[in-house]
Amino acid sequence: MRNKTSPDLSAAPSITPGDAGQPADIMDERVRRSRAAVLTATAELLFERGYSGVSVDEISRRSGVAKTTIYRHWPARTDLLRDACANIGTPQTTPDLGSLRADIAALMAALGEALTTARWTSVLPSIIDAGERAPEMADMYRRLQQGYSAPFETVIRRGIARGELPADTDVAALVAALIGPLFYRRWFSREPLTEGFVREIIRLAVG
Amino acid sequence: MRNKTSPDLSAAPSITPGDAGQPADIMDERVRRSRAAVLTATAELLFERGYSGVSVDEISRRSGVAKTTIYRHWPARTDLLRDACANIGTPQTTPDLGSLRADIAALMAALGEALTTARWTSVLPSIIDAGERAPEMADMYRRLQQGYSAPFETVIRRGIARGELPADTDVAALVAALIGPLFYRRWFSREPLTEGFVREIIRLAVG
DNA sequence: CAGTTACGCTACGATACCGTATCGTATTAT
DNA sequence: ATAATACGATACGGTATCGTAGCGTAACTG
CATH class of the missing domain: 1.10.10.60 (Homeodomain-like)
Known part of the structure; x- marks a missing residue:
């Protein structure tokens, strides 16, 4: 009945690319x-x-x-x-510790840890490189990237709502001021990414 | 007399790799x-x-x-x-405009301009990727990178000497706080890199 | 101007890679 | 059990690499 060359995944409409339309527990x-x-x-x-x-x-x-x-x-x-x-990357959770400073500290510590230990960090430059020329790779990367930046945006917006930051704060710029220097250390300057460095970056951004 | 397969560059001892031992004006x-x-x-x-x-x-x-x-x-x-x-990259000069703020502003404007217009920016991720696995590529990249970071370090050190910054300033961290967010915008978040953004990053770092 | 030197061309050998075809076998669902 | 289905093995055809060999020709140097 069906095409003989490809596993049957047609019972449910395909959702994700690469033919994972079938939930894993129904799958052959x-x-x-x-x-x-x-x-x-x-x-x-x-x-x-x-x-x-x-x-x-x-x-x-x-x-x-x-x-x-x-x-x-x-x-x-x-x-x-x-x-x-x-599917690579370290899934990030959004902390809610009651204060902007605490949330930022938690996020930055987790990010610093991931950048110094996780194996996927060595692949990211090549993924970004692929995205420079292949739009669908750029889309895929955008989602990966948002997994990291979204929690920062959330806690910053909460901080603004609490009055811990000015109402006209440039959220995206602040995210860049926090994440950017860490990424810079890992991939561009290749200097050691220490806790002291992370503290200093936090101080400059929201000190 | 000599090996027939390779251009004769033996008159002067080789200095740079890739056989450019001969000054360009003596070269055949x-x-x-x-x-x-x-x-x-x-x-x-x-x-x-x-x-x-x-x-x-x-x-x-x-x-x-x-x-x-x-x-x-x-x-x-x-x-x-x-x-x-x-040999790729935009050669950077070190400004000396009399004040830390002015020097930083000049450097950051030049960097922002390069990141939004220069064609070499699309290659850098693949170079860094190569450096992740090939030590000699990492060395080459290190020199490229220092071409960008060194002017920042210079003007910051001058600022410290002038008393515009505390004597115990973490120079490398400050460089990362300035350059990192711009690199982040260009390669990681891919948001527009505007003058307003650059100003905001400067304000946060040396505000 | 003569000798040296670099160059272009063609042709290789070796390897690696993509993606397909075919056919028989094993596993799964019914 | 039995039919449907996924899998493995082998063998392709086609292309794109890397790096080398040999030989004739053009250009530069002294």
């Missing part, structure tokens, strides 16, 4: 296993070699999933890479 | 032309496709210089790319 067990193994191996390779250094053949070798099977799930290499990149 | 005219054409085409390709998207064959096509000639000048693709990358 074999499909779930293959997809997970492939995405894990892809992430691993991304960490090691960056976006442009990942090949489907190597993903197949590393994951133990046949290359043909990979192409049954993702129509092209770029679709697979987009899916894999969309 | 043909060598000078070839090197220049290749480096120009390479830079062009870097702007268009990023570090990992540049191939020697395409450089040869684009520059009109035979691939064999390219390999007579650079032993490997990576050496050529390193040379080409080392």
Whole structure:
């Protein structure tokens, strides 16, 4: 009845790209296993070699999933890479500790920790590079980025509402003044990202 | 007498990598032309496709210089790319306008201008990506980076000497607080980098 | 002007990669 | 159990790399 070449995921309309239209618990067990193994191996390779250094053949070798099977799930290499990149990053939660200073301190400490320890930080430049030329990669990255900036915006807006910041505060600029220097240290100046440095940046921005 | 495969540059000891041991005015005219054409085409390709998207064959096509000639000048693709990358960027001068605020304003305006207009900004993520895995690319990038940060450090140190900043100012952190947010806007958040934004960042850092 | 030197061209060999086709087998759902 | 479905293995065809070899020609230098 159906096309024989691609796993059946048509029962529910496709929502996310890369054919994950079916909730994971209804999905055929074999499909779930293959997809997970492939995405894990892809992430691993991304960490090691960056976006442009990942090949489907190597993903197949590393994951133990046949290359043909990979192409049954993702129509092209770029679709697979987009899916894999969309799931990297350290999920951030929005603190609510009662004061702007405390919330900012918590967010900045978490960000500093992620930037110095998380493996995905080595991939990000290559993802941004891909986004410089591929609009759909830029879209995907935008969502990743907002996962980091949104909590900052939230706590800053709360701070404004509480009167801890002027009503005409430039929220986006303040976010940049907080996150920017940390990113700068990790990827551009490559100096050590210490707690003292983070404190100093906080002091300058909302001191 | 000599090896027939590689241009003769042995009269003076090699100083810079990628065989530019000979000053440009003593160099054989043909060598000078070839090197220049290749480096120009390479830079062009870097702007268009990023570090990992540049191939020697395409450089040869684009520059009109035979691939064999390219390999007579650079032993490997990576050496050529390193040379080409080392010359991108907008050379920065260190202002001396009498006050810290004026110097900072001048530097930040120039940086903001470069980040919004210069073509090399699209290549930088791929260079940083290369540096994440290749130490010699990281070294090359470090020199590029210092071209931007050094003028900031200079004017800040002068400001400290003048008493415009506390003697215990964390110079590196202040540089990060100034440059970081601008870099953040250009490559990470991709929001418009306006003069108002630059002013706000300056105000927060040295307000 | 003569000898040296750099260059262009073509042709390689080797490798890596993308994406597809085919066919038989194993697993899952019904 | 049985039919539907996903998977694995192998083998492709096509392209794009990297880097080298050989040979004739053009250009520069002294």
